[in-house]
Amino acid sequence: MAQTVNAAVERAAAAGVAWRATPASERALVLERVADALLEHAGELWPAADAETHLGEVRLRGEIARTASQFRLFAGVLRDGGHVEAVIDHADPRATPPRPDVRRMNHPIGVVAVFSASNFPFAFSVAGGDTVSALAAGCPVVVKAHEGHPRTSDLTAAVVRQALPDPDLLGLVHGFDAGAPLVRHPLVTAVGFTGSQAGGRAVQALINDRPDPIPFYGELGSVNPVVVLPSADPSAVASGFAASLTLGVGQFCTNPGLVFVPEGSGFEQAIGAAVAATTGGVMLTAKIRDGYLHGVERLAKRAGPGTGVAVLASGGPGAGQDAVTPRVFAADLEAFADGLPELAEECFGPAAIIVKYQDSSDLPAVLRRLPGSLTATVHAADPEEARGIVPVLQRLAGRLIWNGWPTGVAVCWAMHHGGPWPASTTPAHTSVGAASIRRWLAPVAYQDWPPGLLPCELRDGNPLGVPQRVDGRPRA
The missing domain is CATH 3.40.605.10 (Aldehyde Dehydrogenase; Chain A, domain 1)
Structure with missing residues (x-):
């Protein structure tokens, strides 16, 4: 050789x-x-x-x-x-x-x-x-x-x-x-x-x-956090997230692996329903499939009564003997913070964690503890809601997205596809x-x-x- x-x-x-x-x-x-x-x-x-x-x-x-x-x-x-x-x-x-x-x-x-x-x-x-x-x-x-x-x-x-x-x-x-x-x-x-x-x-x-x-x-590797603020539309967020999560059986470096949503505003329920309606598929290689299954199992072990972490929804397996299913978990902000850094590790494939918060002012302290990402996304109808979060996201990711989804990287002069470790070296x-x-x-x-x-x-x-x-x- x-x-x-x-x-x-x-x-x-x-x-x-x-x-x-x-x-x-x-x-x-x-x-x-x-x-x-x-x-x-x-x-x-x-x-x-x-x-x-x-x-x-x-x-x-x-x-x-x-x-x-x-x-x-x-x-x-x-x-x-x-x-x-x-x-x-x-x-x-x-x-x-x-x-x-x-x-x-x-x-x-x-x-x-x-x-x-x-x-x-x-x-x-x-x-x-x-x-x-x-x-x-x-x-x-x-x-x-x-x-x-x-x-x-x-x-x-x-x-x-x-x-x-x-x-x-x-x-x-x-x-x-x-x-x-x-x-x-x-x-x-x-x-x-x-x-x-x-x-x-x-x-x-x-x-x-x-x-x-x-x-x-x-x-x-990148978990590509998404911050959903109270003025966002639950239905639009849920459908967009489910489509982005499962695109290509989740095998994108820009897959949205963490989504922060306001608790009690209908986002958790809408996302759960949207993901339950999705289907998975066959992954690129057996090694990638095994890695995905291991990652999902790791998250499932954290879920249970009193842990603040739960299984939110599962999709269908799709066609193929070795097809995998989309899986989404939910966690309270406090439980998520207590589970760092493990809960923020990338699970390559159609899996994500929905993190519920009470007040958006609590988010910056947790966002600062996340690993570097290729992208960070904000969903809001009122730009003022994001003002206190933007400085944190600028240090967290190489590309910031407004009311969109990270999957799909435009090939153009202005694009930056990189970010702090471990998104890139x-x-x-x-x-x-x-x-x-x-x-x-x-x-x-x-x-x-x-x-x-x-x-x-x-x-x-x-x-x-x-x-x-x-x-x-x-x-x-």
Whole structure:
């Protein structure tokens, strides 16, 4: 296995030399060709993914389209040029001390290792956001395929490679044993990971053992709290929550796992009825199913008379011999707080806890004790009700949602898909959206450099027309 990984990384590094030197405008055209290829081959990609994941044609065709849109987004990012963050400070002998001519921009970091996710066989896998953002940055990529969809991974890699100028820019390795040699390889300069907290800790441990530790960008787990305030509509909250909870059998990193509702206002009853009307389904892998069942069992053991925790509702199992049922629990705010941190652990799948509170002023103290999340949501008709909660949520999650639901992450310039630990290992960075390219770039400053040797992005006259900041002022 180590030899296979070594060969893939070395080929990627060799191919990366020319790719790094390819102008951004040409890289943009390549990304668009990849997007076209993915859509052209959707008819063969989705059946392979469905056979391995049971996600269905509609979901998988939509995910292929989303994956293609990610490539098109980054083509636009490259044409914009702002990602290089070109800064020019001309020499100033009158400054104290005298200032030399200093110019700075971002450059690709090198070979990027990517660990595919289980729950998105396209959008967070071989051709997913980590891969496209790294390629856009000018970095070659070696992907460790997820064991839940190996054939889909092979087919996707073949489609992407046919659109690349050098197929070795995208390496692909299989098997659990490939992870360690990939992370340890001396030519690998950064790692992108979407998976469990245990898996992320294992990758971090491997990085820490390297003689040269490298950046690790991991998305590890999230309970995505939802705060329902008294002015919200119980019926709308209940139906929206049930749909979000059970979407894709709950196998989303943005699944709403905690919902805080005012006690005695009808929210608990409405949510219970909505969840009871839902059905579950077959989960992506036996390992994920077993993890879900263990998590539900853990919560069920906390329920009982006098505990302040109870089973609120269960849905139907849906089709399939191994289908799971949605499960929702209810807890008083005091009992929930006493059960922390265990009661706030992610249960990956269609499970959640409804936490009942008497007064919204009691919420901030409990919210501050929650683990970091990718999202936090507020439901209210009166924005003033949320004023005291917003400062807490801003420190808790990377994306704040108003009167919506967290499942579904828009692929756009403004998106931030990250958050404090354990939502991600680096809350300043995102794995979705235009800003995700920053993970695979490193700045270099040029002091008193000959003009003819400067990168075009840093030259006076701005021949490429990229956004520049010159002597402290932005210039287009």
